[in-house]
Amino acid sequence: MGPNQxxxxxxxxxxxxxHWLDEGTNSDGQRYLEVRRRLELxxxxxxxxAPAELADETLNRVAKKLKxxxxxxxxxxxxxxxxxxxxxxxxxxxxxxRSPFHRPLTGANPSNLNGQSATLLEADAASEKKxxxxxxxxxxxxxxASTDRELIVEYYRGQQRGKIERRAALATRLGLxxxxxxxxxxxxxxxxxxxxxxxxKKHEV
Amino acid sequence: xxxxxKLEPSDAVLLRYLLGALPVDEAEPIEEASIVDEDxxxxxxxxxxxxxxxxxxxxxxxxxxxxxxxxxxxxPLRARKVEAAKAIMLIVDGxxxxxxxxxxxxxxxxxxxxxxxxxxxxxxxxxxGGRPIAARPGGARAGIFRTWPMLGFAAAxxxxxxxxxxxxxxxxxxxxxxxxxxKQTSELTAKLNEExxxxxxxxxxxxxxxxxxxxxxxxxxxTMFLPSPTRGASNVPTIKIPAGTGLVVLSLGLGxxxxxxxxxxxxxxATQKVLWHSGVLRPxxxxxxxxxxxxxxxxxxxxxxxxxMHDAANGGSELLASYPFRAExx
Numbered sequence: 001m002g003p004n005q006x007x008x009x010x011x012x013x014x015x016x017x018x019h020w021l022d023e024g025t026n027s028d029g030q031r032y033l034e035v036r037r038r039l040e041l042x043x044x045x046x047x048x049x050a051p052a053e054l055a056d057e058t059l060n061r062v063a064k065k066l067k068x069x070x071x072x073x074x075x076x077x078x079x080x081x082x083x084x085x086x087x088x089x090x091x092x093x094x095x096x097x098r099s100p101f102h103r104p105l106t107g108a109n110p111s112n113l114n115g116q117s118a119t120l121l122e123a124d125a126a127s128e129k130k131x132x133x134x135x136x137x138x139x140x141x142x143x144x145a146s147t148d149r150e151l152i153v154e155y156y157r158g159q160q161r162g163k164i165e166r167r168a169a170l171a172t173r174l175g176l177x178x179x180x181x182x183x184x185x186x187x188x189x190x191x192x193x194x195x196x197x198x199x200x201k202k203h204e205v
Numbered sequence: 206x207x208x209x210x211k212l213e214p215s216d217a218v219l220l221r222y223l224l225g226a227l228p229v230d231e232a233e234p235i236e237e238a239s240i241v242d243e244d245x246x247x248x249x250x251x252x253x254x255x256x257x258x259x260x261x262x263x264x265x266x267x268x269x270x271x272x273x274x275x276x277x278x279x280x281p282l283r284a285r286k287v288e289a290a291k292a293i294m295l296i297v298d299g300x301x302x303x304x305x306x307x308x309x310x311x312x313x314x315x316x317x318x319x320x321x322x323x324x325x326x327x328x329x330x331x332x333x334g335g336r337p338i339a340a341r342p343g344g345a346r347a348g349i350f351r352t353w354p355m356l357g358f359a360a361a362x363x364x365x366x367x368x369x370x371x372x373x374x375x376x377x378x379x380x381x382x383x384x385x386x387x388k389q390t391s392e393l394t395a396k397l398n399e400e401x402x403x404x405x406x407x408x409x410x411x412x413x414x415x416x417x418x419x420x421x422x423x424x425x426x427x428t429m430f431l432p433s434p435t436r437g438a439s440n441v442p443t444i445k446i447p448a449g450t451g452l453v454v455l456s457l458g459l460g461x462x463x464x465x466x467x468x469x470x471x472x473x474x475a476t477q478k479v480l481w482h483s484g485v486l487r488p489x490x491x492x493x494x495x496x497x498x499x500x501x502x503x504x505x506x507x508x509x510x511x512x513x514m515h516d517a518a519n520g521g522s523e524l525l526a527s528y529p530f531r532a533e534x535x
Contacts, residue, residue: 082240102279133292146434147527175508186254193289
Protein backbone atom coordinates (compact mmCIF):
# COMPACT_ATOMS: atom_id res chain seq x y z
CA MET A 1 0.00 0.00 0.00
CA GLY A 2 2.96 2.30 -0.14
CA PRO A 3 5.53 3.89 2.12
CA ASN A 4 2.92 5.54 4.36
CA GLN A 5 1.24 2.32 5.32
CA UNK A 6 2.47 2.18 8.91
CA UNK A 7 2.48 5.90 9.62
CA UNK A 8 -0.06 6.99 12.22
CA UNK A 9 -0.79 10.61 13.08
CA UNK A 10 -0.09 11.85 16.59
CA UNK A 11 -2.94 13.35 18.56
CA UNK A 12 -1.82 16.89 17.67
CA UNK A 13 -1.55 16.07 13.96
CA UNK A 14 -4.97 14.46 14.09
CA UNK A 15 -6.39 17.60 15.72
CA UNK A 16 -4.78 19.68 12.97
CA UNK A 17 -6.44 17.43 10.40
CA UNK A 18 -9.86 17.87 12.05
CA HIS A 19 -9.36 21.63 12.16
CA TRP A 20 -8.34 21.74 8.50
CA LEU A 21 -11.30 19.63 7.41
CA ASP A 22 -13.66 21.86 9.39
CA GLU A 23 -12.60 24.90 7.34
CA GLY A 24 -13.09 27.43 10.11
CA THR A 25 -16.10 25.88 11.84
CA ASN A 26 -16.09 23.43 14.74
CA SER A 27 -17.96 20.28 13.78
CA ASP A 28 -16.78 18.34 16.82
CA GLY A 29 -15.27 15.63 14.61
CA GLN A 30 -18.44 15.16 12.56
CA ARG A 31 -16.83 16.51 9.41
CA TYR A 32 -13.97 14.02 9.70
CA LEU A 33 -16.45 11.15 10.09
CA GLU A 34 -18.43 12.32 7.07
CA VAL A 35 -15.29 12.62 4.91
CA ARG A 36 -14.14 9.19 6.05
CA ARG A 37 -17.55 7.74 5.22
CA ARG A 38 -17.47 9.27 1.73
CA LEU A 39 -13.98 7.91 1.14
CA GLU A 40 -15.05 4.46 2.29
CA LEU A 41 -17.99 4.59 -0.13
CA UNK A 42 -15.64 5.74 -2.90
CA UNK A 43 -13.37 2.72 -2.43
CA UNK A 44 -16.30 0.38 -1.95
CA UNK A 45 -17.92 1.55 -5.17
CA UNK A 46 -14.66 0.70 -6.87
CA UNK A 47 -15.09 -2.79 -5.41
CA UNK A 48 -11.97 -2.60 -3.26
CA UNK A 49 -11.81 -5.39 -0.70
CA ALA A 50 -10.87 -3.17 2.25
CA PRO A 51 -12.57 0.20 1.72
CA ALA A 52 -12.40 1.26 5.37
CA GLU A 53 -8.64 0.65 5.55
CA LEU A 54 -8.10 2.55 2.30
CA ALA A 55 -10.16 5.47 3.62
CA ASP A 56 -7.99 5.54 6.75
CA GLU A 57 -4.85 5.30 4.63
CA THR A 58 -6.03 8.27 2.57
CA LEU A 59 -6.70 10.41 5.64
CA ASN A 60 -3.36 9.40 7.18
CA ARG A 61 -1.58 10.59 4.06
CA VAL A 62 -3.51 13.85 4.09
CA ALA A 63 -2.59 14.31 7.76
CA LYS A 64 1.07 13.59 6.99
CA LYS A 65 1.07 16.12 4.17
CA LEU A 66 -0.48 18.70 6.48
CA LYS A 67 2.23 18.04 9.04
CA UNK A 68 4.97 18.43 6.42
CA UNK A 69 3.56 21.54 4.77
CA UNK A 70 1.95 23.18 7.77
CA UNK A 71 -1.06 23.96 5.56
CA UNK A 72 -2.62 23.04 2.23
CA UNK A 73 -4.14 26.05 0.57
CA UNK A 74 -4.11 25.44 -3.16
CA UNK A 75 -7.21 23.20 -3.16
CA UNK A 76 -10.19 22.84 -0.83
CA UNK A 77 -9.89 20.00 1.73
CA UNK A 78 -12.40 17.64 0.10
CA UNK A 79 -10.79 18.09 -3.30
CA UNK A 80 -7.40 17.30 -1.82
CA UNK A 81 -8.77 14.20 -0.08
CA UNK A 82 -10.16 13.01 -3.40
CA UNK A 83 -6.81 13.50 -5.15
CA UNK A 84 -5.03 11.49 -2.46
CA UNK A 85 -7.73 8.80 -2.56
CA UNK A 86 -7.17 8.45 -6.29
CA UNK A 87 -3.47 7.84 -5.71
CA UNK A 88 -4.21 5.31 -3.00
CA UNK A 89 -6.57 3.53 -5.38
CA UNK A 90 -4.02 3.47 -8.21
CA UNK A 91 -1.44 1.99 -5.86
CA UNK A 92 -3.97 -0.64 -4.84
CA UNK A 93 -4.52 -1.44 -8.51
CA UNK A 94 -0.82 -2.13 -8.91
CA UNK A 95 -0.65 -4.41 -5.87
CA UNK A 96 -1.91 -7.40 -7.80
CA UNK A 97 -0.85 -9.99 -5.25
CA ARG A 98 -3.28 -8.58 -2.76
CA SER A 99 -6.24 -9.39 -5.07
CA PRO A 100 -7.84 -6.22 -3.74
CA PHE A 101 -11.11 -6.28 -5.67
CA HIS A 102 -14.38 -8.08 -5.32
CA ARG A 103 -15.26 -9.97 -8.47
CA PRO A 104 -18.80 -9.70 -9.86
CA LEU A 105 -21.01 -12.52 -8.67
CA THR A 106 -21.74 -15.22 -11.23
CA GLY A 107 -22.67 -18.87 -11.21
CA ALA A 108 -18.98 -19.67 -10.88
CA ASN A 109 -18.42 -17.03 -8.19
CA PRO A 110 -21.59 -17.03 -6.12
CA SER A 111 -20.15 -15.21 -3.11
CA ASN A 112 -17.35 -12.86 -2.11
CA LEU A 113 -17.64 -13.64 1.57
CA ASN A 114 -14.46 -15.73 1.67
CA GLY A 115 -15.68 -18.09 4.33
CA GLN A 116 -16.91 -15.45 6.78
CA SER A 117 -19.34 -17.09 9.12
CA ALA A 118 -21.97 -15.96 11.55
CA THR A 119 -22.47 -12.74 9.62
CA LEU A 120 -25.60 -11.09 8.36
CA LEU A 121 -25.37 -13.05 5.16
CA GLU A 122 -25.27 -16.56 6.57
CA ALA A 123 -28.17 -18.21 4.83
CA ASP A 124 -28.51 -21.42 6.82
CA ALA A 125 -29.00 -19.58 10.09
CA ALA A 126 -31.66 -17.31 8.59
CA SER A 127 -34.29 -17.43 11.28
CA GLU A 128 -31.85 -17.04 14.16
CA LYS A 129 -30.17 -14.17 12.37
CA LYS A 130 -33.47 -12.44 11.67
CA UNK A 131 -34.43 -12.70 15.32
CA UNK A 132 -31.19 -10.98 16.24
CA UNK A 133 -31.72 -8.31 13.60
CA UNK A 134 -35.26 -7.68 14.82
CA UNK A 135 -33.99 -7.41 18.41
CA UNK A 136 -31.27 -4.98 17.38
CA UNK A 137 -33.68 -2.96 15.30
CA UNK A 138 -36.01 -2.66 18.27
CA UNK A 139 -33.19 -1.28 20.41
CA UNK A 140 -31.95 1.01 17.66
CA UNK A 141 -35.41 2.43 17.00
CA UNK A 142 -35.69 3.27 20.68
CA UNK A 143 -32.45 5.24 20.43
CA UNK A 144 -33.81 7.39 17.61
CA ALA A 145 -35.47 10.69 18.32
CA SER A 146 -39.21 10.17 18.07
CA THR A 147 -39.50 12.48 15.05
CA ASP A 148 -36.85 10.43 13.24
CA ARG A 149 -38.62 7.23 14.22
CA GLU A 150 -41.90 8.54 12.91
CA LEU A 151 -40.24 9.77 9.74
CA ILE A 152 -38.56 6.47 8.90
CA VAL A 153 -41.67 4.41 9.51
CA GLU A 154 -43.84 6.78 7.54
CA TYR A 155 -41.32 7.17 4.72
CA TYR A 156 -40.85 3.49 4.06
CA ARG A 157 -44.42 2.37 4.61
CA GLY A 158 -46.52 1.19 1.67
CA GLN A 159 -45.89 0.15 -1.90
CA GLN A 160 -45.63 2.05 -5.17
CA ARG A 161 -48.43 4.57 -5.67
CA GLY A 162 -49.50 4.63 -2.04
CA LYS A 163 -45.90 5.09 -0.98
CA ILE A 164 -45.39 8.01 -3.36
CA GLU A 165 -48.54 9.75 -2.15
CA ARG A 166 -47.65 9.11 1.48
CA ARG A 167 -44.21 10.60 0.95
CA ALA A 168 -45.63 13.66 -0.75
CA ALA A 169 -47.97 14.20 2.21
CA LEU A 170 -45.12 13.67 4.67
CA ALA A 171 -42.93 16.18 2.81
CA THR A 172 -45.74 18.75 2.91
CA ARG A 173 -46.32 18.14 6.60
CA LEU A 174 -42.64 18.61 7.41
CA GLY A 175 -42.30 21.59 5.08
CA LEU A 176 -39.69 19.83 2.95
CA UNK A 177 -39.25 19.23 -0.75
CA UNK A 178 -39.48 15.60 -1.90
CA UNK A 179 -35.73 15.67 -2.54
CA UNK A 180 -34.90 17.02 0.93
CA UNK A 181 -37.22 14.45 2.49
CA UNK A 182 -35.52 11.52 0.74
CA UNK A 183 -32.12 12.82 1.81
CA UNK A 184 -33.27 13.19 5.40
CA UNK A 185 -34.90 9.76 5.44
CA UNK A 186 -31.71 8.26 4.08
CA UNK A 187 -29.67 9.92 6.84
CA UNK A 188 -31.95 8.43 9.49
CA UNK A 189 -31.82 5.11 7.71
CA UNK A 190 -28.01 5.13 7.67
CA UNK A 191 -28.01 5.94 11.37
CA UNK A 192 -30.22 2.90 11.92
CA UNK A 193 -28.09 0.68 9.72
CA UNK A 194 -24.95 1.65 11.61
CA UNK A 195 -26.67 0.98 14.90
CA UNK A 196 -27.93 -2.44 13.76
CA UNK A 197 -24.49 -3.38 12.52
CA UNK A 198 -22.80 -2.41 15.82
CA UNK A 199 -25.48 -4.28 17.74
CA UNK A 200 -24.98 -7.43 15.67
CA LYS A 201 -21.22 -7.22 16.11
CA LYS A 202 -21.73 -7.07 19.88
CA HIS A 203 -23.86 -10.22 19.67
CA GLU A 204 -21.20 -11.98 17.63
CA VAL A 205 -18.40 -11.28 20.12
CA UNK B 206 -8.61 28.22 -3.76
CA UNK B 207 -10.48 27.00 -6.78
CA UNK B 208 -13.79 25.34 -5.88
CA UNK B 209 -14.97 22.13 -7.48
CA UNK B 210 -16.97 22.40 -10.70
CA LYS B 211 -20.66 21.65 -10.14
CA LEU B 212 -21.76 18.39 -11.72
CA GLU B 213 -25.44 17.63 -12.23
CA PRO B 214 -25.81 14.15 -13.70
CA SER B 215 -29.25 12.70 -14.35
CA ASP B 216 -30.78 10.09 -12.05
CA ALA B 217 -30.29 7.49 -14.78
CA VAL B 218 -26.55 8.18 -14.90
CA LEU B 219 -26.28 8.01 -11.11
CA LEU B 220 -28.22 4.75 -11.13
CA ARG B 221 -25.76 3.27 -13.61
CA TYR B 222 -22.91 4.48 -11.42
CA LEU B 223 -24.43 2.83 -8.36
CA LEU B 224 -24.82 -0.39 -10.33
CA GLY B 225 -21.22 -0.34 -11.55
CA ALA B 226 -22.41 0.05 -15.13
CA LEU B 227 -20.81 3.37 -15.99
CA PRO B 228 -17.61 3.44 -18.10
CA VAL B 229 -14.52 4.56 -16.16
CA ASP B 230 -14.27 7.96 -17.87
CA GLU B 231 -17.91 8.74 -17.13
CA ALA B 232 -17.70 7.40 -13.57
CA GLU B 233 -14.67 9.46 -12.58
CA PRO B 234 -16.37 12.89 -12.39
CA ILE B 235 -19.16 11.32 -10.32
CA GLU B 236 -16.64 9.66 -8.00
CA GLU B 237 -14.99 13.01 -7.49
CA ALA B 238 -18.29 14.77 -6.88
CA SER B 239 -19.38 12.04 -4.46
CA ILE B 240 -16.55 13.21 -2.18
CA VAL B 241 -16.31 16.90 -3.01
CA ASP B 242 -19.90 17.98 -3.68
CA GLU B 243 -22.22 18.00 -0.65
CA ASP B 244 -25.39 18.00 -2.72
CA UNK B 245 -24.37 15.19 -5.00
CA UNK B 246 -23.09 13.08 -2.11
CA UNK B 247 -26.45 13.43 -0.36
CA UNK B 248 -28.37 12.79 -3.57
CA UNK B 249 -26.33 9.69 -4.30
CA UNK B 250 -26.91 8.36 -0.78
CA UNK B 251 -30.65 8.89 -1.01
CA UNK B 252 -30.71 7.22 -4.38
CA UNK B 253 -28.76 4.25 -3.10
CA UNK B 254 -31.19 3.88 -0.19
CA UNK B 255 -34.12 3.75 -2.60
CA UNK B 256 -32.28 1.43 -4.98
CA UNK B 257 -31.72 -1.03 -2.15
CA UNK B 258 -35.36 -0.68 -1.10
CA UNK B 259 -36.50 -1.37 -4.65
CA UNK B 260 -34.44 -4.55 -4.63
CA UNK B 261 -35.71 -5.64 -1.22
CA UNK B 262 -39.28 -5.04 -2.35
CA UNK B 263 -38.63 -7.01 -5.57
CA UNK B 264 -39.28 -3.92 -7.66
CA UNK B 265 -36.12 -4.13 -9.77
CA UNK B 266 -36.16 -5.99 -13.04
CA UNK B 267 -34.19 -6.73 -16.18
CA UNK B 268 -30.72 -5.29 -16.51
CA UNK B 269 -30.97 -3.31 -13.30
CA UNK B 270 -31.79 -6.44 -11.33
CA UNK B 271 -29.01 -8.39 -13.03
CA UNK B 272 -26.45 -5.67 -12.31
CA UNK B 273 -27.66 -5.39 -8.76
CA UNK B 274 -27.22 -9.10 -8.20
CA UNK B 275 -23.89 -9.42 -9.95
CA UNK B 276 -22.21 -6.15 -9.07
CA UNK B 277 -23.93 -4.41 -6.18
CA UNK B 278 -24.11 -7.52 -4.03
CA UNK B 279 -20.49 -8.44 -4.78
CA UNK B 280 -19.35 -6.17 -1.95
CA PRO B 281 -20.07 -7.40 1.59
CA LEU B 282 -20.43 -3.79 2.74
CA ARG B 283 -23.19 -3.17 0.20
CA ALA B 284 -24.77 -6.57 0.84
CA ARG B 285 -25.04 -5.59 4.51
CA LYS B 286 -27.03 -2.52 3.49
CA VAL B 287 -29.48 -4.85 1.79
CA GLU B 288 -29.79 -6.96 4.93
CA ALA B 289 -30.32 -3.87 7.07
CA ALA B 290 -32.95 -2.62 4.61
CA LYS B 291 -34.74 -5.96 4.87
CA ALA B 292 -34.82 -5.60 8.64
CA ILE B 293 -36.24 -2.09 8.40
CA MET B 294 -38.86 -3.16 5.86
CA LEU B 295 -39.77 -6.00 8.14
CA ILE B 296 -40.82 -3.64 10.90
CA VAL B 297 -42.31 -1.03 8.59
CA ASP B 298 -44.39 -3.49 6.62
CA GLY B 299 -45.00 -5.77 9.58
CA UNK B 300 -44.14 -8.77 7.40
CA UNK B 301 -41.39 -10.42 5.42
CA UNK B 302 -40.05 -8.32 2.55
CA UNK B 303 -40.27 -9.87 -0.87
CA UNK B 304 -36.68 -10.42 -1.87
CA UNK B 305 -34.91 -13.75 -1.64
CA UNK B 306 -31.72 -14.20 0.36
CA UNK B 307 -28.63 -12.42 -0.90
CA UNK B 308 -26.57 -15.57 -1.20
CA UNK B 309 -29.17 -17.69 -2.92
CA UNK B 310 -30.06 -14.98 -5.44
CA UNK B 311 -26.48 -14.27 -6.20
CA UNK B 312 -26.02 -17.82 -7.42
CA UNK B 313 -28.02 -17.10 -10.56
CA UNK B 314 -25.65 -16.54 -13.48
CA UNK B 315 -25.89 -13.00 -14.76
CA UNK B 316 -24.93 -11.04 -17.81
CA UNK B 317 -21.26 -10.09 -17.59
CA UNK B 318 -21.38 -6.66 -19.20
CA UNK B 319 -24.90 -5.60 -20.11
CA UNK B 320 -25.64 -2.36 -21.96
CA UNK B 321 -27.25 -0.86 -18.90
CA UNK B 322 -28.06 2.57 -20.28
CA UNK B 323 -30.33 1.25 -22.96
CA UNK B 324 -32.23 -1.10 -20.68
CA UNK B 325 -33.32 1.03 -17.75
CA UNK B 326 -37.00 0.34 -17.31
CA UNK B 327 -39.22 3.29 -18.21
CA UNK B 328 -41.69 3.41 -15.28
CA UNK B 329 -40.92 6.57 -13.27
CA UNK B 330 -41.16 6.32 -9.49
CA UNK B 331 -38.89 8.68 -7.62
CA UNK B 332 -36.74 11.59 -8.57
CA UNK B 333 -33.67 12.96 -6.79
CA GLY B 334 -33.40 16.26 -8.53
CA GLY B 335 -32.49 14.78 -11.90
CA ARG B 336 -34.47 12.53 -14.22
CA PRO B 337 -36.41 9.77 -12.47
CA ILE B 338 -35.08 6.26 -11.97
CA ALA B 339 -36.96 3.19 -12.96
CA ALA B 340 -38.56 0.37 -11.07
CA ARG B 341 -41.52 -1.83 -11.83
CA PRO B 342 -44.82 -2.07 -10.00
CA GLY B 343 -45.72 -5.19 -8.10
CA GLY B 344 -43.13 -7.70 -7.02
CA ALA B 345 -41.84 -11.22 -7.31
CA ARG B 346 -42.66 -12.33 -3.78
CA ALA B 347 -43.26 -15.87 -4.97
CA GLY B 348 -39.50 -16.24 -5.54
CA ILE B 349 -38.72 -16.91 -1.91
CA PHE B 350 -41.20 -19.73 -1.75
CA ARG B 351 -39.86 -21.35 -4.90
CA THR B 352 -36.31 -21.10 -3.55
CA TRP B 353 -36.79 -22.05 0.07
CA PRO B 354 -40.33 -23.33 0.53
CA MET B 355 -40.09 -24.50 4.12
CA LEU B 356 -37.42 -22.24 5.53
CA GLY B 357 -39.02 -19.18 3.97
CA PHE B 358 -42.39 -19.96 5.49
CA ALA B 359 -40.95 -20.71 8.92
CA ALA B 360 -38.92 -17.51 8.86
CA ALA B 361 -41.95 -15.47 7.80
CA UNK B 362 -44.05 -16.84 10.67
CA UNK B 363 -41.29 -16.19 13.18
CA UNK B 364 -40.75 -12.68 11.90
CA UNK B 365 -44.46 -11.97 12.02
CA UNK B 366 -44.61 -13.07 15.65
CA UNK B 367 -41.63 -10.89 16.57
CA UNK B 368 -43.00 -7.92 14.63
CA UNK B 369 -46.49 -8.19 16.12
CA UNK B 370 -45.08 -8.44 19.63
CA UNK B 371 -42.84 -5.49 19.05
CA UNK B 372 -45.58 -3.32 17.56
CA UNK B 373 -48.07 -4.23 20.29
CA UNK B 374 -45.73 -3.23 23.10
CA UNK B 375 -44.68 -0.09 21.22
CA UNK B 376 -48.27 0.97 20.60
CA UNK B 377 -49.12 0.50 24.25
CA UNK B 378 -46.20 2.60 25.35
CA UNK B 379 -46.95 5.30 22.79
CA UNK B 380 -50.58 5.49 23.91
CA UNK B 381 -49.37 6.03 27.47
CA UNK B 382 -46.95 8.71 26.30
CA UNK B 383 -49.68 10.52 24.34
CA UNK B 384 -52.00 10.45 27.36
CA UNK B 385 -49.20 11.71 29.59
CA UNK B 386 -48.33 14.45 27.10
CA UNK B 387 -51.93 15.65 26.92
CA LYS B 388 -52.04 15.81 30.70
CA GLN B 389 -48.78 17.76 30.81
CA THR B 390 -50.02 20.12 28.12
CA SER B 391 -53.15 21.05 30.01
CA GLU B 392 -51.29 21.37 33.32
CA LEU B 393 -48.58 23.56 31.84
CA THR B 394 -51.04 25.71 29.93
CA ALA B 395 -52.93 26.30 33.18
CA LYS B 396 -49.65 27.04 34.94
CA LEU B 397 -48.55 29.51 32.26
CA ASN B 398 -51.94 31.26 32.45
CA GLU B 399 -51.64 31.50 36.24
CA GLU B 400 -48.11 32.92 36.02
CA UNK B 401 -49.22 35.37 33.38
CA UNK B 402 -52.14 36.52 35.55
CA UNK B 403 -49.84 36.79 38.59
CA UNK B 404 -47.36 38.87 36.61
CA UNK B 405 -50.14 41.27 35.58
CA UNK B 406 -51.26 41.62 39.21
CA UNK B 407 -47.66 42.26 40.32
CA UNK B 408 -47.15 44.91 37.71
CA UNK B 409 -50.37 46.65 38.71
CA UNK B 410 -49.41 46.47 42.40
CA UNK B 411 -46.01 47.96 41.75
CA UNK B 412 -47.61 50.79 39.93
CA UNK B 413 -46.03 49.95 36.61
CA UNK B 414 -47.75 51.82 33.82
CA UNK B 415 -50.18 49.64 31.88
CA UNK B 416 -48.55 50.46 28.57
CA UNK B 417 -45.20 49.16 29.91
CA UNK B 418 -46.80 45.82 30.77
CA UNK B 419 -48.23 45.64 27.25
CA UNK B 420 -44.84 46.66 25.94
CA UNK B 421 -43.19 43.76 27.72
CA UNK B 422 -45.78 41.37 26.35
CA UNK B 423 -45.25 42.53 22.81
CA UNK B 424 -41.58 43.27 22.78
CA UNK B 425 -40.36 40.62 25.13
CA UNK B 426 -42.04 37.30 24.66
CA UNK B 427 -44.33 34.93 22.88
CA THR B 428 -44.82 31.78 24.94
CA MET B 429 -45.84 28.36 23.75
CA PHE B 430 -45.77 24.81 25.06
CA LEU B 431 -44.49 22.11 22.71
CA PRO B 432 -45.42 18.63 23.95
CA SER B 433 -42.92 15.80 24.05
CA PRO B 434 -42.83 14.44 20.49
CA THR B 435 -44.45 11.06 19.93
CA ARG B 436 -44.99 8.90 16.89
CA GLY B 437 -48.70 9.57 17.02
CA ALA B 438 -48.45 13.31 17.40
CA SER B 439 -48.69 14.41 13.80
CA ASN B 440 -49.92 18.00 14.07
CA VAL B 441 -47.11 20.48 13.84
CA PRO B 442 -47.88 23.42 16.15
CA THR B 443 -47.79 26.92 14.72
CA ILE B 444 -46.29 29.79 16.70
CA LYS B 445 -47.62 33.22 15.76
CA ILE B 446 -45.04 35.90 16.32
CA PRO B 447 -46.32 39.49 16.22
CA ALA B 448 -44.10 42.18 14.74
CA GLY B 449 -41.73 43.61 17.30
CA THR B 450 -41.47 40.45 19.39
CA GLY B 451 -38.04 40.13 20.93
CA LEU B 452 -38.09 36.67 22.43
CA VAL B 453 -39.97 33.44 21.86
CA VAL B 454 -40.19 31.24 24.94
CA LEU B 455 -40.83 27.61 24.14
CA SER B 456 -41.64 25.22 26.96
CA LEU B 457 -40.70 21.74 25.87
CA GLY B 458 -42.45 18.76 27.40
CA LEU B 459 -39.76 16.34 28.53
CA GLY B 460 -41.71 13.09 28.32
CA UNK B 461 -39.54 10.37 29.80
CA UNK B 462 -36.34 12.46 29.76
CA UNK B 463 -35.13 13.32 33.23
CA UNK B 464 -31.67 14.85 32.86
CA UNK B 465 -30.39 17.53 35.20
CA UNK B 466 -29.55 19.85 32.34
CA UNK B 467 -30.15 20.18 28.63
CA UNK B 468 -29.15 22.21 25.63
CA UNK B 469 -31.29 23.08 22.64
CA UNK B 470 -30.56 24.00 19.06
CA UNK B 471 -32.75 25.38 16.33
CA UNK B 472 -32.44 23.64 13.00
CA UNK B 473 -33.74 24.38 9.53
CA UNK B 474 -35.07 20.96 8.46
CA ALA B 475 -34.73 21.79 4.78
CA THR B 476 -31.01 22.50 4.93
CA GLN B 477 -30.21 20.65 8.17
CA LYS B 478 -28.32 23.76 9.26
CA VAL B 479 -28.21 24.77 12.91
CA LEU B 480 -29.41 28.37 13.12
CA TRP B 481 -29.13 29.00 16.83
CA HIS B 482 -28.23 27.14 19.99
CA SER B 483 -28.96 27.72 23.63
CA GLY B 484 -26.78 27.67 26.70
CA VAL B 485 -27.34 25.17 29.52
CA LEU B 486 -31.03 24.72 30.33
CA ARG B 487 -32.50 23.47 33.60
CA PRO B 488 -35.86 21.71 33.75
CA UNK B 489 -38.86 23.44 35.35
CA UNK B 490 -39.65 22.96 39.03
CA UNK B 491 -41.74 19.82 38.49
CA UNK B 492 -39.21 18.33 36.04
CA UNK B 493 -41.77 17.85 33.26
CA UNK B 494 -40.66 20.65 30.97
CA UNK B 495 -37.74 22.86 30.10
CA UNK B 496 -38.04 26.40 28.77
CA UNK B 497 -35.99 27.66 25.85
CA UNK B 498 -35.81 31.33 24.97
CA UNK B 499 -35.15 31.86 21.27
CA UNK B 500 -34.42 35.34 19.90
CA UNK B 501 -37.38 36.16 17.65
CA UNK B 502 -35.27 37.72 14.85
CA UNK B 503 -33.83 34.25 14.18
CA UNK B 504 -37.25 33.01 13.12
CA UNK B 505 -38.91 33.42 9.74
CA UNK B 506 -42.30 32.13 8.55
CA UNK B 507 -41.38 28.50 7.96
CA UNK B 508 -40.87 25.08 9.53
CA UNK B 509 -38.23 24.55 12.21
CA UNK B 510 -36.95 21.75 14.36
CA UNK B 511 -35.98 22.52 17.93
CA UNK B 512 -33.63 19.76 19.03
CA UNK B 513 -33.20 18.97 22.69
CA MET B 514 -29.76 17.64 23.56
CA HIS B 515 -27.98 16.36 26.59
CA ASP B 516 -24.23 16.62 27.26
CA ALA B 517 -23.14 12.99 27.34
CA ALA B 518 -20.46 11.68 29.69
CA ASN B 519 -17.97 11.28 26.81
CA GLY B 520 -18.12 15.01 26.11
CA GLY B 521 -20.35 14.69 23.04
CA SER B 522 -23.96 15.78 22.70
CA GLU B 523 -26.77 13.25 22.67
CA LEU B 524 -29.93 14.14 20.79
CA LEU B 525 -32.93 13.43 23.02
CA ALA B 526 -35.87 14.74 21.06
CA SER B 527 -36.83 16.98 18.14
CA TYR B 528 -39.78 19.35 18.36
CA PRO B 529 -41.07 20.44 14.97
CA PHE B 530 -42.98 23.70 14.80
CA ARG B 531 -44.00 26.26 12.24
CA ALA B 532 -43.30 29.93 12.84
CA GLU B 533 -45.63 32.58 11.46
CA UNK B 534 -44.05 35.98 11.67
CA UNK B 535 -46.51 38.81 11.21
